[in-house]
Amino acid sequence: MESLLSTSSTALFTAFILYLVATLFFGATIKDKTSDKSKTGFAGKLAISLTIIGFIAQLTYFVTRWMASGHAPVSNLFEFTTFLGMCLVFAFIIIYFIYKLSVLGLFALPVAMIIIAYASMFSREISPLVPSLQSHWLAIHVSTVALGQGILFISFVAGLIYLIRQVDQSVRSARTIALEFVIYSLFLFIGFIVSSSVFNAMGYSASFDYPLNDKTVTTEYTMPAIAGPYDGTLTTEGVMEPWFQTPEWMHGADAGRKFNTVVWSLLVGSVLYGLIRLILRKRVGAAIQPLLKNVKPDLVDEINYRSVAIGFPVFTLGGLIFASIWAQIAWDRFWGWDPKEVWALITWFFYAAYLHLRLSRGWHGEKSAWLAVVGFGIIMFNLIVVNLVLAGLHSYA
Amino acid sequence: MNHIKCECGHVNPEGTVLCEACGKPIEMNQHIDGNDKKKLLNMRYEGSARRSKTYNKTIIDKIWNFFSSVKVGVWLIVIALVASGIGTIFPQEQYIPSTAVSRDPQIYYPETFGILGKIYYQLGFHNLYSSWWYLLLIALIGISLVICSLDRFVPLYKALKRQKAKRHESFINRQRFYSKTESVEQGDIESVKESLRKQRYKVKEEDGHLVAEKGRFSRWGPYVNHIGLIIILLAALLRTTPLLYLDDYVWVREGELKVIPGTDGEYYIENKEFILETYDQEDERFKEAIAKEGIVPSNFQSNVIIYKSGDSEVLGAETDLEKVTEDEIRMNYPLKFDGYALYQQGYQLNEFANMTFKIYEMNDPDAEALGEFTIDLYNMKHEYKLDNGYKVVVAEYYPDYKLTEDGVKSETNDSNNPAFVFNLYPPESEDYEISFVGDVIGAAEDLGIDTTVVELQPMGNVVGTFAPSIDPTGENQYRILIDSIDFDRKSGLTVRKDYTLPVFGFGAIIFMIGVIQGMYWQHRRIWIQRKGDGVLLAGHTNKNWFGLKKDIEKAIDGTAINMVEDQNEEE
Numbered sequence: 001m002e003s004l005l006s007t008s009s010t011a012l013f014t015a016f017i018l019y020l021v022a023t024l025f026f027g028a029t030i031k032d033k034t035s036d037k038s039k040t041g042f043a044g045k046l047a048i049s050l051t052i053i054g055f056i057a058q059l060t061y062f063v064t065r066w067m068a069s070g071h072a073p074v075s076n077l078f079e080f081t082t083f084l085g086m087c088l089v090f091a092f093i094i095i096y097f098i099y100k101l102s103v104l105g106l107f108a109l110p111v112a113m114i115i116i117a118y119a120s121m122f123s124r125e126i127s128p129l130v131p132s133l134q135s136h137w138l139a140i141h142v143s144t145v146a147l148g149q150g151i152l153f154i155s156f157v158a159g160l161i162y163l164i165r166q167v168d169q170s171v172r173s174a175r176t177i178a179l180e181f182v183i184y185s186l187f188l189f190i191g192f193i194v195s196s197s198v199f200n201a202m203g204y205s206a207s208f209d210y211p212l213n214d215k216t217v218t219t220e221y222t223m224p225a226i227a228g229p230y231d232g233t234l235t236t237e238g239v240m241e242p243w244f245q246t247p248e249w250m251h252g253a254d255a256g257r258k259f260n261t262v263v264w265s266l267l268v269g270s271v272l273y274g275l276i277r278l279i280l281r282k283r284v285g286a287a288i289q290p291l292l293k294n295v296k297p298d299l300v301d302e303i304n305y306r307s308v309a310i311g312f313p314v315f316t317l318g319g320l321i322f323a324s325i326w327a328q329i330a331w332d333r334f335w336g337w338d339p340k341e342v343w344a345l346i347t348w349f350f351y352a353a354y355l356h357l358r359l360s361r362g363w364h365g366e367k368s369a370w371l372a373v374v375g376f377g378i379i380m381f382n383l384i385v386v387n388l389v390l391a392g393l394h395s396y397a
Numbered sequence: 398m399n400h401i402k403c404e405c406g407h408v409n410p411e412g413t414v415l416c417e418a419c420g421k422p423i424e425m426n427q428h429i430d431g432n433d434k435k436k437l438l439n440m441r442y443e444g445s446a447r448r449s450k451t452y453n454k455t456i457i458d459k460i461w462n463f464f465s466s467v468k469v470g471v472w473l474i475v476i477a478l479v480a481s482g483i484g485t486i487f488p489q490e491q492y493i494p495s496t497a498v499s500r501d502p503q504i505y506y507p508e509t510f511g512i513l514g515k516i517y518y519q520l521g522f523h524n525l526y527s528s529w530w531y532l533l534l535i536a537l538i539g540i541s542l543v544i545c546s547l548d549r550f551v552p553l554y555k556a557l558k559r560q561k562a563k564r565h566e567s568f569i570n571r572q573r574f575y576s577k578t579e580s581v582e583q584g585d586i587e588s589v590k591e592s593l594r595k596q597r598y599k600v601k602e603e604d605g606h607l608v609a610e611k612g613r614f615s616r617w618g619p620y621v622n623h624i625g626l627i628i629i630l631l632a633a634l635l636r637t638t639p640l641l642y643l644d645d646y647v648w649v650r651e652g653e654l655k656v657i658p659g660t661d662g663e664y665y666i667e668n669k670e671f672i673l674e675t676y677d678q679e680d681e682r683f684k685e686a687i688a689k690e691g692i693v694p695s696n697f698q699s700n701v702i703i704y705k706s707g708d709s710e711v712l713g714a715e716t717d718l719e720k721v722t723e724d725e726i727r728m729n730y731p732l733k734f735d736g737y738a739l740y741q742q743g744y745q746l747n748e749f750a751n752m753t754f755k756i757y758e759m760n761d762p763d764a765e766a767l768g769e770f771t772i773d774l775y776n777m778k779h780e781y782k783l784d785n786g787y788k789v790v791v792a793e794y795y796p797d798y799k800l801t802e803d804g805v806k807s808e809t810n811d812s813n814n815p816a817f818v819f820n821l822y823p824p825e826s827e828d829y830e831i832s833f834v835g836d837v838i839g840a841a842e843d844l845g846i847d848t849t850v851v852e853l854q855p856m857g858n859v860v861g862t863f864a865p866s867i868d869p870t871g872e873n874q875y876r877i878l879i880d881s882i883d884f885d886r887k888s889g890l891t892v893r894k895d896y897t898l899p900v901f902g903f904g905a906i907i908f909m910i911g912v913i914q915g916m917y918w919q920h921r922r923i924w925i926q927r928k929g930d931g932v933l934l935a936g937h938t939n940k941n942w943f944g945l946k947k948d949i950e951k952a953i954d955g956t957a958i959n960m961v962e963d964q965n966e967e968e
C-alpha cells in the first residue's frame with residue numbers, strides 16, 4: 001500500500017521532469033532549417049520519445065494510484081486535474097503523429113505542466129468515495145470528459161501559436177493587448193503555483209474565526225493573509241495581520257481563504273510577468289514571434305480546427321451523454337441544471353458555435369484562433385471557478 | 398420556376414450557382430455564394446440552389462430565410478449560452494441550501510446577495526431554466542435547426558447525385574488545390590487511377606476525364622446530428638405529459654408499510670431497515686483524508702419489500718398484498734419493478750417518534766415523578782389520562798418548532814423538533830395549568846451543540862431534560878419534563894416512471910452517429926481532366942486539407958503530373 005503510493009508519486013514527478021526536458025528539446029527543433037517536414041530532426045525525435053516515456057510514467061502513476069485506492073483516481077480535484085494534464089499530453093501525442101509539428105510540443109507540454117503543477121496544489125490524500133461516486137460511471141464519464149477537454153486544449157495551443165505568429169506586433173493594438181492578456185493569465189497560474197509551493201515549504205499557517213450562517217467557524221490559511229475573512233479574527237499569534245477584509249458579498253465557506261489565494265496568485269504572477277517584461281523590454285508575444293517564423297499558419301489553423309473536430313464528439317459523449325446517464329442512475333434525473341452541468345452545456349454550445357462560424361461564416365485563421373482561446377478559458381472556468389466558487393452537487397473541493 | 402440550362406446540357410433549378418453536372422459557374426448567380434469577388438469557388442453547398450438564397454418575396458420566404466441563416470442560429474446559441482451562464486451566478490431556486498436564512502426566494506436572494514440578488518430574483522433568473530423565454534430560446538434553436546437543415550440538405554443531395562466526371566475548366570481551375578501539367582502519358586493516368594483505388598477512392602470516368610471520390614456520406618453528418626438534436630427536443634416535450642413521466646417522493650419509516658405515491662394505490666412499500674455506513678477511520682488508505690475532512694459515509698441503503706395490491710374490490714386494501722420483490726436500494730443502484738424505479742434520495746435519522754413525559758411538583762427537591770405519559774407522534778391523541786387521575790390535553794402541537802421574529806411556527810409537518818402546549822388537569826379538577834414543553838433542538842443549540850453534525854439519538858435524551866418547560870403564568874404548581882425520546886430512521890425515496898428515457902437515448906445515439914460521421918470522415922474529391930496532351934488536376938475536401946494533400950501526393954507519385962498548389966496560400 002504505502003509502497004504503491006510512493007511509486008505512484010515518484011512516477012508522477014518523473015513524468016513532470018520528462019515533460020520539462022522534452023519541452024527543451026522541442027525548443028531546440030525551432031532552429032531546424034530543414035524545410036522538408038516529413039523528416040524530423042534528431043532533437044524532434046528525442047523530444048517526442050521523451051514525451052512518450054513521460055506519458056508512460058504518468059500512466060504508471062495513474063495505475064498504481066488506482067491500485068492503492070481501489071477506485072479510479074479521478075475523484076477529487078488533485079486527481080482530476082492531473083488526469084486532465086495527462087489527457088492533454090495524450091492528445092498532443094496523437095496530433096503530433098498526424099501532423100509532425102514539433103512547435104506544438106513547445107507550447108502543449110508547458111500548458112500540461114502548468115495544469116499538473118496546479119493540480120498538485122490541492123490536497124493529495126486518497127479520499128474515500130462518497131456513495132454517489134461509487135459507480136463504474138465515475139471512471140467512464142470522467143475519463144471521457146477529460147479526454148475530450150484534453151483534445152480541445154490542443155486547439156487552444158494551436159490557436160495560441162497562430163496568434164503569436166500572426167498578430168502584428170509592430171504597433172500596439174487591441175489584438176496585441178488581448179494576446180498579452182492571455183499570456184499574462186498563464187503567468188497567474190505560475191504565480192499560484194509558486195506562492196503555494198513556497199508557503200507550503202515554509203509550513204505557514206494562521207487560523208481565523210469568522211461567522212458563517214450565524215455560526216462561528218475556523219479557517220486555516222496556509223498563505224499569509226493579505227485578505228482576511230469578512231468579520232474574521234486572527235487567532236494565531238506572531239503572524240501577519242490581514243491588510244484588508246474579503247468583501248462581504250463573497251459568500252460561502254472559506255471565501256476569505258480562497259480570495260486570499262487569488263490575491264497572492266495575482267501578486268506573484270504579476271511580479272513575474274513584470275520582471276520578464278523588464279528583461280525583454282518588449283511584449284512577451286513580440287519576443288516569441290520571431291521564433292515562430294518558420295511555422296506555417298495554415299497548418300496551425302488546420303490543427304486548431306481538427307482538434308475541435310476530434311474533441312467535440314468526445315466531449316459531447318463524456319460531458320453530456322455519459323454524464324446524463326450517470327446522473328439518471330445516481331440522482332434519478334439526467335439533467336438538473338446544477339452549475340457544473342450548465343457549464344458543460346455552455347462549453348458544448350460554445351464549440352458548436354465555433355464549428356458553425358467556421359463552416360458557414362468563414363471564421364478561419366485568426367478568428368478561429370481567438371475562439372479556441374476563449375474555449376480554453378471556458379473549460380478552465382469550469383475547472384476552477386465552478387469547482388471552487390459556484391460548486392453545487394459536483395463540488396470536489 | 399425558371400430553369401437554367403447549362404451549356405453542358407444539364408437543366409438546373411432556379412438559383413443554382415454552379416451547374417450541378419459540370420460545375421460551370423452560372424453567371425447571373427455568382428453573387429449568391431460570393432464567387433464574384435473571389436478567385437476560388439465557394440464549394441460549401443456545391444453551388445446548389447437553396448431556397449433561402451433564391452426566394453425572398455412572401456412572408457413565408459422571409460420567415461424561412463430568417464431561420465435558415467446560420468448567423469441567426471449562432472446568435473440564438475450564443476444568447477442561450479450567455480443566459481445559461483448568468484443562471485449559475487447564484488443558486489437556482491431548487492438549490493437554495495437548507496442552511497439559508499430562508500427558503501423563500503423573495504427573502505433568500507436579497508438577504509444573501511444584496512441588491513444583485515434582488516435584481517436576479519426580480520428578473521426571474523432564480524428559475525431561469527424553466528422560464529418561458531429560456532424555453533422559447535431553445536424552441537427557436539430547434540426551429541432554426543430544422544429549417545436550416547432542410548434548406549441545405551435537399552439541394553446538396555441532388556447536386557452531389559447529379560455531378561459528372563467531366564467538369565468545366567472554370568470549375569477546375571478555381572478549386573483550392575489545382576495544378577496544370579502540359580504533357581502526360583495515358584499510362585500515368587492509369588497509375589494514378591490505380592493508386593486512388595488503392596486508397597479506397599471511387600473512380601468515375603467520362604470521356605477520359607476522372608473524378609475520384611471518397612467519404613461522401615460524411616457530408617450528411619450534420620443533418621444526421623441535427624435530427625438527433627430534434628429527437629432530444631421532442632423527448633423533452635413529451636416529458637411534460639404526465640402520461641409518460643412520473644416524479645414523486647416518499648418517506649418511509651423503518652417498519653412502516655406505505656402506499657407508493659403515483660401508483661394509484663397499486664403498489665406498497667415496506668421499509669425493513671435503513672442502513673447508513675461510514676468509512677472506517679482506521680482504514681489505512683483513507684485515514685489521512687478522514688482525519689482532515691471528517692467522517693465520510695460509505696453507503697446509504699434501504700432494504701425494502703414491494704407489494705402489489707390484489708384485485709380486491711376496494712383498491713388499496715392492505716389485506717390483499719402480494720409480494721413483488723424484496724431488494725436493497727442503494728445510491729447508484731435504484732430498484733426497478735414494473736416500469737417504476739425507486740431511488741435512494743434522502744434519509745433522516747433523528748425524527749422524533751415517541752416522547753415520554755413525566756409530571757413533577759414544582760420545586761420538588763426530590764424530583765419524584767407524579768406520573769408519566771407517552772405520546773406517539775404519528776398517532777397523537779387529544780388527551781392523555783394518567784393512572785393517578787391527572788389528565789393532559791394537547792392544546793397546541795408544533796412538529797417542527799421554530800421561534801422566529803414573527804412568533805412561533807412549525808417549519809414543516811415532520812416531527813423534527815416537536816414542541817407542545819399542554820393543559821394539565823390535576824386530579825378531580827376542572828381548572829388546568831398551561832405549560833410549554835419541547836424544542837429539544839433549540840435547547841441543544843443553546844448549549845452550543847451543532848445539531849446538524851451530531852448524531853442526536855443518544856444526545857437527545859440528555860438534552861431532553863434541558864429542554865424548556867415554560868410556565869407562562871408563573872403560578873404553576875406542576876411542571877412537565879421530557880423523560881425519554883425514541884427516534885425513528887426514515888428513508889426518502891424518489892419514485893420515477895419515465896417512458897421518455899429511451900427517446901432521449903435514441904436521440905443521443907443519432908446525434909453521436911451524426912457528429913462522428915461528419916467529423917471523423919471527410920468528403921474528398923480529386924478531379925483529373927484531360928486537356929490536350931496534358932491534364933488539369935484539382936482537389937476538394939470539406940475539411941482536413943492536409944489529409945487530401947497527402948492522398949494526392951501518394952497518387953501522383955512516380956508520374957509526370959505536377960503536385961497541386963494550394964491556391965489559398967497564394968492569395
Ligand code: HEM
Binds near residue numbers: 469541
Ligand atoms: C446546439 C445546437 C447545435 C449543434 C450541437 C450543432 C451541431 C453541428 C455540427 C457538429 C455540425 C458539423 C460541423 C462541422 O462539420 O464542422 C453542424 C453543421 C451545421 N449546422 Fe448545426 N448544430 C446546432 C445548431 C444549429 C442551428 C440552430 C443551425 C441553424 C442555423 C445549424 C445549422 C448548421 C449548418 C448549416 C451546418 C453545416 C452543414 C454543412 O455545411 O454541411 N446548426 N452542426
